[in-house]
Amino acid sequence: MFASLPLTALRAFESASRLLSFKAAAEELAVTPTAISHQIRALESWLGLSLFERLPRQVRLTEGGERLFRTLHGAFLDVAQSVDTLRPQRSGASLTISTTAAFAALWLVPRLGRFYARHPDISVRLDTHCEVIDLHQDASVDLVLRYSLDDYPNLFGLCLFDEAFGVYGSPEQVALARGRVPTLISVRWHNSKLYAHGWEAWCAQSGESWLQGQPAVREYDEEHYALQAAIAGQGLVLASNILVSQSVASGLLEGYRSDIQVEGAGYSALCVPGRERHPPVRAFFAWLQEEARLSGLVPRSQASSARDEQRQIT
Known part of the structure; x- marks a missing residue:
């Protein structure tokens, strides 16, 4: 069911969308900005639509990109939280308000x-x-x-x-x-x-x-x-x-x-x-x-x- 999903590209997209920066996403994922750009280009080609507007010195999500980000961000949160509950070395939870x-x-x-x-x-x-x-x-x-x-x-x-x-x-x-x-x-x-x-x-x-x-x-x-x-x-x-x-x-x-x-x-x-x-x-x-x-x-x-x-x- 999920074999065709480009998970690496989706992770790069989520990071770039959340930070609104390919450079910041690259730092977060420990890759180069060029690698982030290639992953997002590949994802756009796979979807057949543009996810970002490339502006001078910044990027902005398109309507389709915004829809994908909201769904993907929530899904990644669920996965991260589920994995966290299974880790045996947890010493306590934190909450930032x-x-x-x-x-x-x-x-x-x-x-x-x-x-x-x-x-x-x-x-x-x-x-x-x-x-x-x-x-x-x-x-x-x-x-x-x-x-x-x-x-x-x-x-x-x-x-x-x-x-x-x-x-x-x-x-x-x-x-x-x-x-x-x-x-x-x-x-x-x-x-x-x-x-x-x-x-x-x-x-x-x-x-x-x-x-x-x-x-x-x-x-x-x-x-x-x-x-x-x-x-x-x-x-x-x-x-x-x-x-x-x-x-x-x-x-x-x-x-x-x-x-x-x-x-x-x-x-x-x-x-x-x-x-x-x-x-x-x-x-x-x-x-x-x-x-x-x-x-x-x-x-x-x-x-x-x-x-x-x-x-x-x-």
């Missing part, structure tokens, strides 16, 4: 102990760089935990919960705010599309006139810095109900007029289709689902299963 520094520090890391207690043989490595990761090109990352307004069809994903923004402060600051205009703590949002003019939206809903005149405003580059400022009693912070949940549960912060919430976007866990079957990834997905249920922060779209199928946040 990409997410934001704020989500890692304020939601994920405080809960990771429960994952380790259940799966002591899985080692989790967190990548909290802000750069957008293309999971189809970067095979070193197993899954991403991302926040976005957009839906994309190219990755397997699980919608965890939707975010809303409210006002929080230390118990003392919340009490003082009932009688005077507080100092306002905010974040310089890197992506204004995700949440723009936050304090204006909250004040419009609440009817508070805090923005009239020139209130004292403190801005921070990261959400966890803003929360630490609020915990230290420097004012009231406009913050995510998800990222603030641990501080509220511990009594460090409490909500001010908790009924006033401004809707945000959603958090999802995503991976390349096929990788969700890898045991460490499958275990992490199951654990995330349980933690999301325990948090009580169900997605607004929970009634529909469409968002629990394939989504991409990049």
